[in-house]
Amino acid sequence: MAATVNPDLKKERENSSFDPNKITSFLYGGPEIVKKKRELESLALNDPDYQHEDLNFMSQEQQYETFLKKTLLMVTKVRELKIDVADRHFYRSAVIGTNPDPLGLHVGMFLPTLYGQASQEQKDKWLKMAENFAIIGTYAQTEMGHGTFLRGLETTATYDPKTQEFILNTPNLTASKWWPGGLGKTSNYCVLMAQLYIHGKSYGPHPFMVQIRSLQDHKPLPGVTVGDIGPKFGYDSIDNGFLALNNVRIPRENMLMKHSKVAPDGTYVKPPSSKLAYGTMVFVRATIVNDSATALAIATTIAIRYSCVRRQSEMRPGHPEPQVLDYVTQQYKLFPYLAAAYAFWLTGQTMMSVYTTSSSQISKGDISVLPELHALSAGLKALSSWVANVGMEECRMACGGHGYSHASGLPRLYANMTPGATYEGENTVMMLQTARYLMKSYNQSLQGEKLAGSVAYLSGVQPVPAAGRTRNMLDLGVLCDAYRHRAARLVHEAAVQLRNERQAGKDQPDAWNAASVDLVKAAMAHSQYFVVKNFAERLTDSTLDSSISDVLTRLCQLHALHGLVTNSGDFLEDGYLTGTDVRQARRHINALMAKLRPDAVALVDAFDFPDGILNSVLGRYDGNVYEHLLEWAKASPLNKTDVHQSYHKYLKPFLEDNRAKL
Ligand SMILES: CCCCCCC/C=C/C(=O)SCCNC(=O)CCNC(=O)[C@H](O)C(C)(C)COP(=O)(O)OP(=O)(O)OC[C@H]1O[C@@H](n2cnc3c(N)ncnc32)[C@H](O)[C@@H]1OP(=O)(O)O
Numbered sequence: 001m002a003a004t005v006n007p008d009l010k011k012e013r014e015n016s017s018f019d020p021n022k023i024t025s026f027l028y029g030g031p032e033i034v035k036k037k038r039e040l041e042s043l044a045l046n047d048p049d050y051q052h053e054d055l056n057f058m059s060q061e062q063q064y065e066t067f068l069k070k071t072l073l074m075v076t077k078v079r080e081l082k083i084d085v086a087d088r089h090f091y092r093s094a095v096i097g098t099n100p101d102p103l104g105l106h107v108g109m110f111l112p113t114l115y116g117q118a119s120q121e122q123k124d125k126w127l128k129m130a131e132n133f134a135i136i137g138t139y140a141q142t143e144m145g146h147g148t149f150l151r152g153l154e155t156t157a158t159y160d161p162k163t164q165e166f167i168l169n170t171p172n173l174t175a176s177k178w179w180p181g182g183l184g185k186t187s188n189y190c191v192l193m194a195q196l197y198i199h200g201k202s203y204g205p206h207p208f209m210v211q212i213r214s215l216q217d218h219k220p221l222p223g224v225t226v227g228d229i230g231p232k233f234g235y236d237s238i239d240n241g242f243l244a245l246n247n248v249r250i251p252r253e254n255m256l257m258k259h260s261k262v263a264p265d266g267t268y269v270k271p272p273s274s275k276l277a278y279g280t281m282v283f284v285r286a287t288i289v290n291d292s293a294t295a296l297a298i299a300t301t302i303a304i305r306y307s308c309v310r311r312q313s314e315m316r317p318g319h320p321e322p323q324v325l326d327y328v329t330q331q332y333k334l335f336p337y338l339a340a341a342y343a344f345w346l347t348g349q350t351m352m353s354v355y356t357t358s359s360s361q362i363s364k365g366d367i368s369v370l371p372e373l374h375a376l377s378a379g380l381k382a383l384s385s386w387v388a389n390v391g392m393e394e395c396r397m398a399c400g401g402h403g404y405s406h407a408s409g410l411p412r413l414y415a416n417m418t419p420g421a422t423y424e425g426e427n428t429v430m431m432l433q434t435a436r437y438l439m440k441s442y443n444q445s446l447q448g449e450k451l452a453g454s455v456a457y458l459s460g461v462q463p464v465p466a467a468g469r470t471r472n473m474l475d476l477g478v479l480c481d482a483y484r485h486r487a488a489r490l491v492h493e494a495a496v497q498l499r500n501e502r503q504a505g506k507d508q509p510d511a512w513n514a515a516s517v518d519l520v521k522a523a524m525a526h527s528q529y530f531v532v533k534n535f536a537e538r539l540t541d542s543t544l545d546s547s548i549s550d551v552l553t554r555l556c557q558l559h560a561l562h563g564l565v566t567n568s569g570d571f572l573e574d575g576y577l578t579g580t581d582v583r584q585a586r587r588h589i590n591a592l593m594a595k596l597r598p599d600a601v602a603l604v605d606a607f608d609f610p611d612g613i614l615n616s617v618l619g620r621y622d623g624n625v626y627e628h629l630l631e632w633a634k635a636s637p638l639n640k641t642d643v644h645q646s647y648h649k650y651l652k653p654f655l656e657d658n659r660a661k662l
């Protein structure tokens with residue numbers, strides 16, 4: 001095995017224009033945090049207790065078992081090592097990589113739901129147990145028949161004032177809970193979303209704390225049917241489950257009552273907004289923007305490093321084969337996603353800070369920020385996870401044949417990250433939620449109201465194109481203006497279409513459906529404007545080292561220009577940009593890619609993923625791809641013996657029979 005770094009990668013690192021550590025610091029929030037991150041990662045990655053066979057060589061059952069063992073051990077070690085709550089994610093991602101784990105929903109949704117939906121009394125009762133993993137819970141909302149349409153959930157929680165209990169039922173097959181992570185085999189509790197009924201009246205979906213398995217022998221409690229939903233496209237290290245309930249009784253106190261309440265006599269106390277019950281989803285949507293950035297950062301790290309090691313074809317007859325990253329078409333496949341990884345990384349940080357500020361306002365009783373928070377998180381979740389999906393697959397294909405092997409790490413990355421486009425709100429549905437808010441805001445602006453927050457720009461909607469003039473298409477101000485104009489125009493166009501459909505005689509739901517392609521387009525444009533503007537604003541940070549602000553500016557320009565060229569019709573349609581502008585933009589993209597080429601490896605190194613998290617033979621830091629490809633293949637179960645036992649069972653008699661017939 002080669003101990004040195006591949007010479008091509010070594011040269012790339014020597015030739016870069018900046019020190020990647022400076023960008024790492026910028027991305028993670030300072031050198032101290034990076035130091036902590038590296039310490040924790042190294043602790044986890046070098047811990048022999050976490051080592052196991054490659055997941056790609058395991059069955060679904062083995063993957064679940066391995067991950068259960070590993071995550072339980074992790075919980076114990078985090079406690080022993082006294083790792084700060086704020087730093088735990090560094091340790092955790094080194095232990096599990098990008099694989100989901102059976103406690104993921106406990107930490108990611110069950111606990112946040114208790115924090116956000118339980119009254120103080122309920123927190124006192126359950127939080128200590130949940131935080132210390134004395135009980136394990138999940139978030140059980142989606143049903144076999146309904147995921148998107150929450151108001152259509154069929155699970156019922158019927159209040160019985162005589163016993164002061166709720167009676168829980170999944171009244172038919174399609175009402176069975178289906179998908180919740182960790183529900184199948186791991187959890188003994190769940191937060192159950194069910195339709196609240198009191199005295200025969202429905203009050204809509206509410207969260208309930210429900211014990212589903214015995215704390216003694218882990219068997220399902222009476223009236224509970226629970227199990228795993230079987231192998232999936234990915235996510236095999238976690239037990240997504242089903243759950244059916246038949247007249248299961250829980251005490252009145254088990255309805256999570258921070259926002260709405262049911263008194264012993266059945267009196268219902270309304271929450272300030274019924275949507276407060278959806279709070280955990282909004283939180284997770286905000287985190288999906290970060291996940292999408294991570295997915296793209298990992299995928300581009302693998303593909304860009306490999307593209308420097310991989311040499312193929314002859315650019316000039318008789319000359320050495322070039323690194324495939326020198327093909328401009330290869331750069332055009334990868335660099336826009338590298339830029340997108342940076343763009344979403346920074347957007348994710350902003351989204352989390354908007355989330356934190358808004359939640360603190362909400363907890364003080366100011367729910368006016370809820371619609372903006374919902375619309376922004378829904379749109380950014382959808383945009384980022386869609387781009388990540390396409391980007392991960394582009395990176396895989398850019399690795400040629402080896403990209404198709406699990407050795408590349410890309411198929412597993414894709415399978416584990418692609419559901420971000422579906423869970424926590426299917427992306428089209430989320431974009432339509434953003435569009436709803438845009439339509440409302442736009443109409444308010446037409447009535448002279450001043451808008452605030454991410455939609456403030458709609459107040460100045462100018463359907464009339466700006467006068468034609470020559471623009472510097474590299475100027476970030478010009479680019480932000482163009483994105484703003486496009487978003488405002490598409491919001492206006494969608495509103496006009498909606499109005500026209502109404503005027504043509506359609507009722508509101510039909511008009512909405514008829515205009516929905518344009519509505520999604522408007523929401524997409526709004527979200528893209530937010531991302532571009534946010535990237536540009538982060539570059540105005542006066543503390544940014546000039547050696548890195550140059551290269552980050554190029555990435556920002558590339559991100560904005562690539563989106564502009566890809567969607568050029570939107571910018572050209574009303575004459576806001578001219579053909580000359582778009583031609584100029586295309587030329588700038590080529591020039592930017594040439595400038596970014598020497599820094600490409602340093603830019604992915606700056607994401608600072610250790611090999612243990614990348615989990616990719618192609619993306620290794622040392623670039624020693626080929627020897628490790630062979631080593632990896634040799635570890636495959638099929639290679640445990642030179643002659644596989646199936647030879648004796650099937651192949652031998654088959655061949656012998658055929659030979660005998662000659
Ligand atoms: C790190 C953790 C681990 C990660 C792994 C994650 C594993 C995955 C877990 C899950 O997937 S959990 C299940 C997630 N499920 C969903 O996300 C369901 C998606 N559906 C919905 O959110 C809603 O039903 C909907 C589609 C948004 C609502 O549609 P509808 O319009 O029918 O809703 P109403 O309920 O009537 O809404 C009326 C009104 O309220 C607004 N609104 C809706 N949701 C919210 C919200 N969360 N916050 C604030 N406001 C909300 C909606 O836009 C309407 O507004 P108006 O237009 O009337 O003003």
Ligand SMILES: Cc1cc2nc3c(=O)[nH]c(=O)nc-3n(C[C@H](O)[C@H](O)[C@H](O)COP(=O)(O)OP(=O)(O)OC[C@H]3O[C@@H](n4cnc5c(N)ncnc54)[C@H](O)[C@@H]3O)c2cc1C
Pocket residue numbers: 105139140141142145146147148149178179180181235240419422423424425426427428429432
């Ligand atoms: C890996 C994974 C993990 C999950 N984990 C959990 C979990 O822990 N807990 C949990 O409760 N759930 C979980 N889910 C479920 C998930 O939240 C839902 O699958 C998701 O919300 C989408 O809902 P759906 O399946 O009903 O899709 P559907 O709504 O059936 O979507 C099907 C199609 O219909 C379209 N569509 C639906 N409604 C509309 C509309 N109004 N307008 C236009 N188009 C529409 C969609 O765009 C989509 O193209 C998980 C799912 C996956 C894949």
